[in-house]
Structures are given as structure tokens and as C-alpha cells.
Amino acid sequence: MAQFMTLPQAVAENLNAGDTAAFEGFTHLIPHASAHEVIRQGTKDLALVRMTPDLIYDQLIGMGAVRKLIFSYAGNPGVGLLRRLRDSVENGWPNRIEIEEHSHAAMANAYEAGAAGLPFAMFRGYLGAELAQVNPNIRSVTCPFTGEKLAAVPAIRPDVTFIHAQKADRKGNVLIEGIVGVQKEAVLAAKRSVVTVEEIVDDLWTHPNACVLPGWAVTAICLVPGGAHPSYAHGYYPRDNASYIAWDKIAADRDTFLAWMKDNVLDSTPEDFAERITHLRAAA
Amino acid sequence: MSVTDFTPDEMMTITAARALKNTDVCFVGIGAPSAACNIARLTHAPDVTLIYESGTIGTAPTVLPLSIGDGELCDTAVTTVSVPEMFRYWLQGGRVTVGFLGAAQIDRFGNINTTVIGDYDRPKTRLPGGGGAPEIASSCGEIFITLKQSKRAMVDKIDFFTSFGHGNGGDHRQRLGITTKGPTLMVTDLAVWKPDPETREFTVVSLHPGVTREMVQAECGWTVRFATKVIQTSRPTSTELSTLRDLKARTKAAHSGTKNGEAS
Numbered sequence: 001m002a003q004f005m006t007l008p009q010a011v012a013e014n015l016n017a018g019d020t021a022a023f024e025g026f027t028h029l030i031p032h033a034s035a036h037e038v039i040r041q042g043t044k045d046l047a048l049v050r051m052t053p054d055l056i057y058d059q060l061i062g063m064g065a066v067r068k069l070i071f072s073y074a075g076n077p078g079v080g081l082l083r084r085l086r087d088s089v090e091n092g093w094p095n096r097i098e099i100e101e102h103s104h105a106a107m108a109n110a111y112e113a114g115a116a117g118l119p120f121a122m123f124r125g126y127l128g129a130e131l132a133q134v135n136p137n138i139r140s141v142t143c144p145f146t147g148e149k150l151a152a153v154p155a156i157r158p159d160v161t162f163i164h165a166q167k168a169d170r171k172g173n174v175l176i177e178g179i180v181g182v183q184k185e186a187v188l189a190a191k192r193s194v195v196t197v198e199e200i201v202d203d204l205w206t207h208p209n210a211c212v213l214p215g216w217a218v219t220a221i222c223l224v225p226g227g228a229h230p231s232y233a234h235g236y237y238p239r240d241n242a243s244y245i246a247w248d249k250i251a252a253d254r255d256t257f258l259a260w261m262k263d264n265v266l267d268s269t270p271e272d273f274a275e276r277i278t279h280l281r282a283a284a
Numbered sequence: 285m286s287v288t289d290f291t292p293d294e295m296m297t298i299t300a301a302r303a304l305k306n307t308d309v310c311f312v313g314i315g316a317p318s319a320a321c322n323i324a325r326l327t328h329a330p331d332v333t334l335i336y337e338s339g340t341i342g343t344a345p346t347v348l349p350l351s352i353g354d355g356e357l358c359d360t361a362v363t364t365v366s367v368p369e370m371f372r373y374w375l376q377g378g379r380v381t382v383g384f385l386g387a388a389q390i391d392r393f394g395n396i397n398t399t400v401i402g403d404y405d406r407p408k409t410r411l412p413g414g415g416g417a418p419e420i421a422s423s424c425g426e427i428f429i430t431l432k433q434s435k436r437a438m439v440d441k442i443d444f445f446t447s448f449g450h451g452n453g454g455d456h457r458q459r460l461g462i463t464t465k466g467p468t469l470m471v472t473d474l475a476v477w478k479p480d481p482e483t484r485e486f487t488v489v490s491l492h493p494g495v496t497r498e499m500v501q502a503e504c505g506w507t508v509r510f511a512t513k514v515i516q517t518s519r520p521t522s523t524e525l526s527t528l529r530d531l532k533a534r535t536k537a538a539h540s541g542t543k544n545g546e547a548s
Contacts, residue, residue: 027354028355074412077352078350101413101414103417105371124422129445129446129447129448149461179339181338181367234355238355239351245539
């Protein structure tokens, strides 16, 4: 049953050094506040999973918290490459991370398999693509009915998944609307889950088919308004595209990056996110 | 009415847009493909179905998205589905007629690299990776590609096969058991290219106004083949050009925005 707690408490209780952790969100509802809290607590040696690692993974990697990355697209969408990730892969700064690379289809299927309690995912993929030659976790199975050779990848089973959502009710049921991404699957595939929300309400007041995660399937819920910024929360505030564009320059230089992290992460708190979206909320 | 004052980039986007039909269901890549697909929707193909991999189906944004998951895409979509559903039912299920891709690196057979420049384990440049592209390339009915020409992008041999085009040419796709057509069209800022029916090598079929064969060769890393009959690409119409410029202006205004409350 979901427990309501502060974000520092939820991170301390649910994430340990050496864990495999997913911070999911497909452009929308990216759990920035949770990742910043992890950086503040100094948790190290993490294996990070995400379809689309972007700014928060660039930050976790640049701060030396990461041992391994499992992903399918690592970029700053519409802006460019992730410069801290590149520095790690190309130059080993601050440490060289291990990479396990897939396609989106593989990752989406692997999360589904994790949520469904299956050992692996099967799909028609990687035909002619070279990733299968450099990633030993991309294999194949033969359909027992047609003989077709299909791609197979191991299920994703994180120790803990972090997501951000619009709201939770007082029983801990969580509502996700808009671009729902792979968050439901990522939570159900994980042993534990931490959900930050924009608000806590008496009643979700939703239509019957909205994406709801029942409270008994969630570990911890934390009220963190603005917790997705500079990503967005549909119905609350829009994506802060200017911040994504600005990140490219901040991350380009190691010292600029470290100074930014000190000001905006190490010396900040989860409460600071509410203020960061004030102007966006007004513009929405 | 056609116009004479346009940039090579505008010519590319408008020519690529013309390739989409009103009845197409198109999986849209970010960047240049996204601009082309939306110009098609705003001009000759108002009912074209645009799909972005974030899960938005039948979207009709008024500005170009910066990412594949901007709120505008969801607000204007017929429906928005989860990412697993998008890749399992809609893409793998064979319901998408065209995949519209860009490329960091491409060879003459339409094989695309967006993974690494150099060696995979010790890359010179680590690129973002394939994302949805490996399966878009094999599951969509056919693939259109659009990119700005340069010797760095159009190379004799790509460093990594992120998405399979026609492999080594000929019937290489069929031999791998891929049943879709693969790359059938490439539009650059200089020319329109189509695969040779037998070898599958991309061949120039049309040169944009003012472009010579030498100019195409100067910005291409392999020896360019030209079709027996090379025609000139039709100039943009005033409607196409004003639609594109309005879209770009709206997009620029929407994305500049403000950061942390400060006017920028």
C-alpha cells in the first residue's frame, strides 16, 4: 500500500547503492525532482534504465553516480547530444560507464515483460541492425508455430522505478494523463516505486479509462509540485523548451556543469521546483 | 504560382512534403522529417495521419514540436496511446504506410547510422542512438529519408548499421526476411534520389532549381549515379513557401519562451 512521505525519505528508503533504477517519462512527466534528490543523497554505483535518458541522466552521469546505462535513445530531443554522457563514453569523465543499448521497441517490450512477470520479451525487431552484434542481451527465439525468427531481450526488472504524475488521491491511487509513455509498465516491473505528484486530492475525478495506478501497486507517494520541470505535466504547466536549449551550453563544459549542479541541485530542495514553474503555469 | 526566392533547406522540406499522400499513415522522425510531414498536412494532404513515437496518433500541431513528446502533439491528436502499444500494435502490427527518417550518416543503399562515429566501444563521437528507427525501418510500408547533403553525412561506408536500408543492395532485404519496401525516396537540399530498381543504389532522378550534377557530387562521399533522364524539381509554390515560413515563425516564437521567469 502506498505510503505518503517526503521525497528525501522516499529516496533514502527505496534506493540503495548498487541498485538498478528506472526514472521513466517519455518527454512528459520526467521525474527531475527525484533524480536531483538522488544526487543530493550521493547514492552511487547505480545501473540506470530508461528509454530516453535526457537531462537527469546527463546530470547523474556527470556527478559520477552511474555504473551502467541501459537505454534506447540518449539525446536532448530537438537540441542535440548529451554532453556529460558523451564525456563519460568518449573520455571516461568522471568515470567510464558501461552501456547496454537497445531500440525503443525492445525497451518497451522488455518493460511489458517485466510487468507481466515474464523472463524475456519477444518481438519482430533488429532486422539487419547492427546493435544485435554489439549487445549480447539481444538474442533470438524461433516461433514454435511458424518458424519465424524473432528478437528476444531480457525483461527489465528495476529494484526501484521513479515516476512523476499529475495527482494521487488520499488512498494513494495515481492518475497519469496525456502522453503516458511507459510509466505504468516501469512501475509494475519494479520491486519498489516512488511517485512524485503535482497534487493530492480527495477524488481523482477522472474518466474510467485514464491511466490509474492503484495505491496498492505503489510504494511511496511524495507531493512535489513542479517536480517534472523542465519537462512538463499535462494540464499543469508546459514543457520549458528554453531550459532544454540552455542545457546544451551548461553541459558542454565540466566546470560550468559542476557550478550549475551546485547552485541548482546540491544547494536546492524539492520545494524549489514549485517556484521554477510559476511563470510557466501563468503562461499555460 | 511558383517562386524564385527560396533557400535550399526550404526546397528540401517542401519537396519532401510533396511525397506524402493524403491517405498515408506516417511515423514521423524529429527535425527535418517533422517539418516536411506537417507541411504536407498544412498544404495538399490535410487528412494525412501523423504518428509520433511518444504515442500520439493523428496529431495536428500548430507549431513544430521541439521533442517527440511536446504537449501540443497530445492536445491535437485523435488518440494518445502508451509507448508499448505504439510499438507493438501500430508499428509492428503493420498499420503504418510511411516512416519518415533523418540521418546522421547514410550510405548509397539507404542504410542509416545514428549510433556512433568510429568504433562502437571506443567511439570518436557518441550519437543519440536508434530510438525507434531500427524497427521503423523494417516495419513501415516504405521509408522516406530527408537530410542536408555533406560528405560527412553521405559516406561510402557507414560506421554502424542503426537502421537497415537495402544492405548491400539487390534483394538483401528479402534475404533477411524483411517484407517491407525499405527506403524508396531520399530528398536532400540539392536533389531527389530514388533506388535503382535492380541494384537499389540511390540514384539522382531530379535536381533542384539551380543545382548542377557537380554540386551534388561535391557534397556526396560516394560516386553519384544519375538516372538516364534527370529532371528539374518543381519550384516551391507561393502557398507552400508561405505555409512553411509561417510554421517556422510560429515555432521559433513558441520555443524561445522564457527561462526561470526571466525574459529571454
